[in-house]
Amino acid sequence: QSIMMNLKYVSTLVLIVLALSTMIATAKNNELTPMSIKLALTQDVTQMRITWNTRAHGSSPLVLYDTQPFNTSNFVRLPQLEANTEHIYQALGGGWNEYVNTALLTGLTASTTYYYSVGEKDELFFSDVFNFTTAATDFNADVTPFSIVVYGDMGIWGGSQQNIQRITERVDDFSFAFHLGDIAYADLTSGSKDLGNETVWNEFLDMVNPITSHIPYMVCPGNHDIFLVDFDIYRHTFQMPCPVSDAWYSFDYNGIHFLSYSTEHLVTDLSPQHNWIENDLKNYRKKNPDGWVVVIGHRPFYCSTVWDYCNKDTYKGMSMIDSLEHVFYMYNVDLYITGHAHAYERTLPMLKGKAEYGTYDAPRATVHMVIGTGGNQEGPDGGWDEPAPAWSVGERLLDTGYGIFDFTNSTHLHYSFVNATTNEVRDEFWLTKGNW
Ligand SMILES: [Fe+2]
Incomplete structure (x- = not known):
């Protein structure tokens, strides 16, 4: 009976530890949840800038992208781009406290749809998959509608x-x-x-x-x-x-x-x-x-x-x-x-x-x-x-x-x-x- 008691005790302890580690991971993931995911054009048609904000400083912010829809669980096989993270909001003071993550995708093909997700490589934590389509051309006397x-x-x-x-x-x-x-x-x-x-x-x-x-x-x-x-x-x-x-x-x-x-x-x-x-x-x-x-x-x-x-x-x-x-x-x-x-x-x-x-x-x-x-x-x-x-x-x-x-x-x-x-x-x- 005492063995049964001990087993019960140990399994309860394991459950508590698991729950706690999940809570800690969730809290950290919440802090790293990408907010305000934004696209911006640059002066180069083969580029796209992607920015997002996080509450905490991620150790490995990155963008996954591909010309096909994908599942982020296959992230190791996908083209990846590391992002820069600036703690600019805190540096600015005024009570603002966020990190701006930015990545510049380069070498993109014209008139092509790209699928992408942003997140944290170390935490295996990624956003939903979004998509955008690149421009046809940048400088051209003929307008592409x-x-x-x-x-x-x-x-x-x-x-x-x-x-x-x-x-x-x-x-x-x-x-x-x-x-x-x-x-x-x-x-x-x-x-x-x-x-x-x-x-x-x-x-x-x-x-x-x-x-x-x-x-x-x-x-x-x-x-x-x-x-x-x-x-x-x-x-x-x-x-x-x-x-x-x-x-x-x-x-x-x-x-x-x-x-x-x-x-x-x-x-x-x-x-x-x-x-x-x-x-x-x-x-x-x-x-x-x-x-x-x-x-x-x-x-x-x-x-x-x-x-x-x-x-x-x-x-x-x-x-x-x-x-x-x-x-x-x-x-x-x-x-x-x-x-x-x-x-x-x-x-x-x-x-x-x-x-x-x-x-x-x-x-x-x-x-x-x-x-x-x-x-x-x-x-x-x-x-x-x-x-x-x-x-x-x-x-x-x-x-x-x-x-x-x-x-x-x-x-x-x-x-x-x-x-x-x-x-x-x-x-x-x-x-x-x-x-x-
Ligand atoms: Fe105004």
């Missing part, structure tokens, strides 16, 4: 949840997303203006994870993304194709040139950002005088909601129009797409406040668009200047929704704006390429 989804000013409350759900339902329609700044509104909770709110930031990243893990999520900074210091969290979270210290970059995708800049940093003559924008556009135009050029930023030059900045555009008292509009004109920028106004609006081809540069059929100046309709908690803007300025064409809308740009070929693009509640297309147009 593709579509992108575009919106700004989103956050976690208001209509954003509905909007994200609608975009997620059709995410396969889009080659990548552009979020036009004012990402999560993580500066609006009590006491978070300067330091940001990590919980809100992460909740937003969780909400968009079905998008960010499947198509590249390209961004520009907005005035609600400044925390901790000079957009540190924003810059390290999204890892755009520029030095992590910068907030402006360009890339080519299937024959279209995209330039994303920061309206939240100086753009005056001789400022570093102004010089960079001018050089980037000049260099592109030397290679491709007739290609489409799309500029992305947070603050509009032209809008007609009731806010002051629609009548007098300024950043820290200095006009962005005065600094940049003539540069956009000189290098034939076809579209300037922004948010900031919580509304939807577009203009005729514009220069110096005048709409005397033709129509959408081969315009002779830049067309401006505002798509600040992500659905944030501040709600839509309070109304419109009346009567509508002559340069404001199409529908002026206060809907929550998203824009879709279909880049058709070297002479035509199609645009539509979709209301996220009704799924209705509320505005659309064709733009033919203008060369001036």
Whole structure:
């Protein structure tokens, strides 16, 4: 009987030890659970950047990837790439405590679907398997057709949840997303203006994870993304194709040139950002005088909601129009797409406040668009200047929704704006390429 008692005792002990080790392993795995898995384009079509956050410092972060779907339990046979882990969030202070893991996949084949999982090799701990598809080409006078989804000013409350759900339902329609700044509104909770709110930031990243893990999520900074210091969290979270210290970059995708800049940093003559924008556009135009050029930023030059900045555009008292509009004109920028106004609006081809540069059929100046309709908690803007300025064409809308740009070929693009509640297309147009 005493042997039986001992056996019982030993087996209970074994069970307790097993349970404890499982708990410890689970706790560690929880700390290493990949959060906010994101794709970002680089300037090279054969690359993809993958980032994710963890609560703890993993000893062996890595990406598994293949051109076939796979089971992570077969991980030893799969192509693998070690990731770099930065403890940047803690280094930044402000109570944020996360690690950013980043890996740059190189040597990828064009127009190919890759399956991937991120995780920890030492712990044999991996995420679900996601997939993305690479671009057809980076620099090419001939456009390979593709579509992108575009919106700004989103956050976690208001209509954003509905909007994200609608975009997620059709995410396969889009080659990548552009979020036009004012990402999560993580500066609006009590006491978070300067330091940001990590919980809100992460909740937003969780909400968009079905998008960010499947198509590249390209961004520009907005005035609600400044925390901790000079957009540190924003810059390290999204890892755009520029030095992590910068907030402006360009890339080519299937024959279209995209330039994303920061309206939240100086753009005056001789400022570093102004010089960079001018050089980037000049260099592109030397290679491709007739290609489409799309500029992305947070603050509009032209809008007609009731806010002051629609009548007098300024950043820290200095006009962005005065600094940049003539540069956009000189290098034939076809579209300037922004948010900031919580509304939807577009203009005729514009220069110096005048709409005397033709129509959408081969315009002779830049067309401006505002798509600040992500659905944030501040709600839509309070109304419109009346009567509508002559340069404001199409529908002026206060809907929550998203824009879709279909880049058709070297002479035509199609645009539509979709209301996220009704799924209705509320505005659309064709733009033919203008060369001036
Ligand atoms: Fe804004």
